[in-house]
Amino acid sequence: MYQHVTQKPKDPKLANPELPDYLAKIILKCLEKDPANRYQSAKEILDDLEAATPPTRVVRLRIAETGYPKWLLAGMAALVLLAAGTFAIPSWRNVVLDRLGGGRSAQAGPTGHHTDKYLAVLPFKVLGGEKGLNYVAEGVVDSLSAQLFQLKDVHVASPTSAEEASKKGAADKIARELGVNLLVDGSVQSAGDKVSIVVNVLDVKQGKRLWVKEYPLQRRDLLTIENSIYSDLVSALDLKPTDEDLTRGALRMTQDYDAYELYLKGRDVIHRQPDAKGYAAALSYYDQAIRKDPRFALAYAGIAETSMDLYDMKKESVWSQKALSAAQQAQQLNPNLPEVHWALGSVYLETGKSEDSIAEMKQALELAPNSDDSYRRLGHAYMEAGRKQEAIAAYQKATDINPYYWYNHSCLGYAFASSGADEKALSSFRRATELAPDWASGYSNLGVAYFQLGKWKESVDAFGKSLALEANPDAQSNLGVAFYYMGMYSEAAKALEKAVQMDPNRHEFAGSLADAYRQIGARDKAMAAYRTAINLALKANRTNPRDANTLGGLAVYYAKEGELNRAQDFITRARALDASNNSLIYNEALIQALSGKSAEALKGLREAFQKGYPPEVAKSEPEFAGVRSSPEFAKLMKDFSRKAN
Secondary structure (H helix, E strand, C coil): CHHHHHCCCCCHHHCCCCCCHHHHHHHHHHCCCCHHHCCCCHHHHHHHHHHHCCCCCCCCCCCCCCCCCCCCHHHHHHCCCCCCCCCCCCCCCCCCCCCCCCCCCCCCCCCCCCCCCEEEECCCEECCCCHHHHHHHHHHHHHHHHHHHCCCCCEECCHHHHHHHHHHCCHHHHHHHHCCCEEEEEEEEEECCEEEEEEEEEECCCCEEEEEEEEEEEHHHHHHHHHHHHHHHHHHCCCCCCHHHHHHHHHHCCCCHHHHHHHHHHHHHHHHCCCHHHHHHHHHHHHHHHHHCCCCHHHHHHHHHHHHHHHHHHCCHHHHHHHHHHHHHHHHHCCCCHHHHHHHHHHHHHCCCHHHHHHHHHHHHHHCCCCHHHHHHHHHHHHHCCCHHHHHHHHHHHHHHCCCCHHHHHHHHHHHHHCCCHHHHHHHHHHHHHHCCCCHHHHHHHHHHHHHCCCHHHHHHHHHHHHHHCCCHHHHHHHHHHHHHCCCHHHHHHHHHHHHHHCCCCHHHHHHHHHHHHHCCCHHHHHHHHHHHHHHHHHHHCCCCCCHHHHHHHHHHHHHHCCHHHHHHHHHHHHHHCCCCHHHHHHHHHHHHHCCCHHHHHHHHHHHHHCCCCHHHHHHCHHHCCCCCCHHHHHHHHHHCCCCC
């Protein structure tokens, strides 16, 4: 202790002579005796590390799923990834997706299932206007849906699609839009501490009520009554759950009512207030629930999902770490719940562990085999791992299970778009907008499909329709990108400035704005925007350092800043992680063009087009002006034009 106070620390290079001088200097500054001479924050240390680190060692950034230099599919965050309860995508998390009638009778049901029971649990009505009953009603619906999902002889519509369809009015219309022939609905009302729950089953095909029962109870009996409702419903529908199904259902919940009530309140506040304040309130409820019952796995899963929502919003790694810890704890407590594997798989997905995510989603699928949600989540994991054909198969399975849910078609369209099947993507996205004509992101996704086909005007119209429905930053950025490829650079800059104002934390938006500034000759603004994009991307990369698209995007930012050697290093690293990614191949060709290596650029473009990258983008890309007049470029356009095919 005396030496610590009085003696200057020895040079770290005495312990390791190979230590770089800059790193030894940083270490010694951390150990300064006078606090005023030490670093005042971790950010200062990071700044010195990044300033001194050789280009071959710097690892930064994350780019949107498509990997395009200024990409659009951010609008599909309505897709992703998030996948987890928002890929409402998106928030695809993140690049971030989703319903309805047409062509099939309500009783026909989706293909591929050997059952005539297609069922939806609709939201229960709260009678009497008592707001405190909302979470009770949602809890009953959630409990029934989750337990029915695990049965093999009934198909259950996802709670999200059932909630949306319930707004359509008549029972036959709801059933037709969901592709079901049985509807479960009910009501909840109270008088003091006494609650009455009424549950109905309607056979839409026969036009008659199959079963109805009232359950009077004290609030503290809710857990017991939920189990009774499930058992009675199973009997009424003549379902045959196995002993394993019954065991999983019995172990799903806590036996502590106070803990369960707090958990339901957390779910309810997120449903009503899906923002930072609502997420914080939900986390408080979940924490209180765990203090009541430390073995309540679903509460830990709730913490994991809500923490990932906050990570999607703030891009702060503390939230992804909290989510991982909570999800792992949930798995240790009860590995027999699909919600637990969904939560852990979603965290793995967002932190670059795609193979681990696939394994978790497969386990969830085993526990909920009739769930289109399980197949969607598995598809997201396959997409992140670059296994696009397997992703398409998983999304197609989700669509087969429930062809009336718009989210399924959006996911499938996203996979088609990412694999170069642009006409199929366009068809899927059109279907999504038919099923959900008021969903703003659906039109943004449709605009992306038009964009990949080089149909700029149609893409602008679609993005405009999206913005007319909702002022969202993804569609705003996409509109700017479409203007960019139309050569309308001033309009692109204005649109992208709005996108950055709406969401200043997206490096893709900053990078796109820098490109527009660069084309209108505003060099200083462009360089500042590129630097902002790099800094924002660095923040994202700290959570997922193995994101190949991130490294590829960073390579493009550096190339346009003029740091071509560093750009080449990053694109090499990116392609080492994902050699077949057509967007990364395209990015490398763009970097070669910026480096004046025309032959290498043309070779790279051919490879990118062979793997499905849209040639119409290259045709309008300003960075390829130097090679566009060459006979080889003309031949590439002739060979690979989407219109020619």
